[in-house]
Amino acid sequence: MPDTSKPRLQITRTFEAPPEKVFRAWTDPKVLKVFHAPQDAFSIPTVEVDLRVGGRYRIEMRSPDGKSHIATGVYREVIPPSKLVYTWKFEKGGKMDGKDLDLGETVVTLEFRAKGAGTELTLTHELFPTVGEKESHLQGWTGILERLQKTLVA
Numbered sequence: 001m002p003d004t005s006k007p008r009l010q011i012t013r014t015f016e017a018p019p020e021k022v023f024r025a026w027t028d029p030k031v032l033k034v035f036h037a038p039q040d041a042f043s044i045p046t047v048e049v050d051l052r053v054g055g056r057y058r059i060e061m062r063s064p065d066g067k068s069h070i071a072t073g074v075y076r077e078v079i080p081p082s083k084l085v086y087t088w089k090f091e092k093g094g095k096m097d098g099k100d101l102d103l104g105e106t107v108v109t110l111e112f113r114a115k116g117a118g119t120e121l122t123l124t125h126e127l128f129p130t131v132g133e134k135e136s137h138l139q140g141w142t143g144i145l146e147r148l149q150k151t152l153v154a
Helices: 019-027 029-035 131-153
Strands: 008-015 043-049 056-062 068-079 083-090 106-115 118-126
Touching (some): 019 029, 019 083, 019 106, 019 131, 029 043, 029 131
Antiparallel strands (some): 043 056, 056 068, 068 083, 083 106
């Protein structure tokens, strides 16, 4: 059962692509390298995906100042094309806007629902240690979802 005492965020967006294509975008390293960063100015030099329950992923996002922010985790649920659940943790040493990125392990749930010819995606990120961390990640995820939209229509 989730810890409801810790801050969580939830974002729902609709994309003009079928669930299979949106799910694939979140699990294909080549596509993740195109959109999985909070701003266009970031590069994504490394993406590793072992897509299976218990498999790991690693995504390196490099900010314009050259600093690497590396998100890692383990897949807890992989149900194509409807659900993806994984842990989320930044490797030690990462900083964003001068703040340490070590927030401990959090959990991301992506739910993909067919909506007409498109997909409604609900992203839930939970177990933040502070409301400030939740708000910071809300900005990051908003940027990632905007970049995903551009990627899916390209």
